[in-house]
Amino acid sequence: MTEANILVIDDDDDILLSARLYLKQHFNQVLTCKSPKEINVLLSRNEIDIILLDMNYQKGANDGREGLYWLEHILSIDKDYVVILMTAFGNVELAVQAIKKGATDFILKPWENEKLFATLSAASKLRQSNKKVKKLEKIHTSMQNDMARKFENLVGNHESVQQLQKTLVKVAPTDANVLILGENGTGKQVFALELHKNSLRHKQIFMHVDLGSLNENLFESELFGYAKGAFTDAKEDKPGRFEMAEGGTIFLDEIGNLSLPLQAKLLSVLQNRTVTRLGESKVRKIDVRLISATNMPLNEMVAKGTFRQDLLFRINTVELILPPLRQRGNDILLLANHFLQNFNAKYHKNILSIKAQASQTLLNYGWPGNIRELQHVLERAVIMADGIEISSEDLQLSPQKFGTQNVLQTDMPLDEMEKMMVNKAIEKHKGNISRAAAELGLTRAALYRRIEKFGL
Missing domain, CATH: 1.10.8.60 (Helicase, Ruva Protein; domain 3)
Structure with missing residues (x-):
């Protein structure tokens, strides 16, 4: 049984009866009516996915004008309705005209049941896909509006913040890769959002990826996507974060936490501007603006060999250091x-x-x-x-x-300061990782990585 509600409109009682008896075996709900004048009432009272619409209603009519008129009327109510036109008079020009006006398909009467079922099944998949896209668009619009309200502007009169704002004005309209450095809680995501909102990509998506909370085994599938069957639970094709951010901005937070193998994979994507989903060989081009952030001393990590210098060069065309x-x-x-x-x-x-x-x-x-x-x-x-x-x-x-x-205001190296803060938080909460992480403004996963890093 296919989860789709179908409305059949035809002035022939035999056609309606035949359609109802056959289609109700395969689809969730089948409604029928003899006159297209009932369309407004039926659509307002029922959740309809597919409309099977006859093209001629007056006796002797065979030019399809009525069908084209009601097609336009239905799509004026909701352009996402899936409409399939049907007629007993085959006419290629009429079919082409119907498709141009927004019909999904065109079938001839009398139909073959198998062909009718195949046509409606394909139409059902299209309808579900359209509904999913519409839902994602609403979510995206809502997220963008929420972000616009939440981060109305950057608050601060300090000289360092004023200088950062001047830099932001210069950099935002470009596609330059930006690296934002600063301690936890200094507003790195706020600055990333402001860069996006003031860029030429501001109408597109802002994709935030917290690399600090991303399981290493899921890195490729989450960022680059996967094909159906690539692994046990891959039941359908899924685009990665880079693909979903197409045309917009991708914000890679906590980039300093990536292992060297993952750094190499990310570098390859950034250099080639392409991604390949897990389980397939097809190369897909990407067009995104990259913003990265970390609270870790990347230059020191490069010197120690724990962060790739070529990746650092790639991500920090412009560097912002938040006080x-x-x-x-x-x-x-x-x-x-x-x-x-x-x-x-x-x-x-x-x-x-x-x-x-x-x-x-x-x-x-x-x-x-x-x-x-x-x-x-x-x-x-x-x-x-x-x-x-x-x-x-x-x-x-x-x-x-x-x-x-007083301790925090000394010239203590960032790593030592961070180690001290982590240690104090853990001691204060007697080993309760959740409470310590909350006080530090970290996720549990991020705190565990720091515990491992500092040998605590």
Whole structure:
């Protein structure tokens, strides 16, 4: 039984009876009617996938004009309806005209049951494909609108941020590969989104790929796609992230976590601008804009032989280094008030300001989790606050947390600083990986990789 609802429209009772008796054996639902004037009511009350439409209704008519008229009418209601025209008068010119006006196919009466079934089965697959594409388009539009609302602009007056914004204005309209460096929570994804929104590809998809959470065994199938039968669970062809980002931007987050073999595979794709799905030999061209990001010191990794120099050259035509929040001075308060307004709206609160003492508390804190941590602190404060101002108590920044500030503000190498933060978080939460990861703003998988990396 094929999951499709079919509407048959014909002025001949025998045709309708014959169609209903045969088609109901093979399709989910079969509706019939004698007059196309009932189309509006039937389509409004039923979920119809395929319309089998006769071309002549008046006695003696054989020119198909009525069928062409009702075809256009149906497609004006929804251009994605699948319409198959049928007539007892074979006419090649009429068939061509019908296809040009949007008909999916054309069959002659009396039909052969096998041919009718094959035609409707093909039409059903087309309808399902159209519905899937329409759904994906809606999801894509919704995602793009959500991103536009969420990242309305880059908040910050600090000199370093202003310089980054100037660079962004120059780089965004180009197709230059961009590498964004910075600690966890400094806003790398926000900058990547701003690059995309201000690029010539802004109407196309922004594809975010978290390489840090991607299982190494799934790397190729996720990024490059696979063919049906390529492995046990490959029940259908599936495009990879590069193909799905066609014409748009692909953002490879945590690129520093890739092993050397995976780096080689990625480099080949970037150099050739092609992908080959697992399980097939067909080479597919890709047209994407590449943005990468990491919190790891790639130049040091190149020197140690853990990151390919040729891949680094390929991904960083332009390099953006995002400053940690603790180095951005009064931007801390600017961002805090920005988040305050956002969470006021989200939780239907009317908190007017942050008290002076609480503001000083925010400025004195070391912010190991950077902007992401500040956002979390303000969200919790808005939820917990009883009055119209945020107090130091609402922030819940304990004195113990301030002890990390001086250490974090030294010239300690990034790797050592990261190791110390990971170790402290694990000790604080007594080995609970989920809680430690949440505090650090990492996924569990990303935290496990750092534990392995630092031998903790």
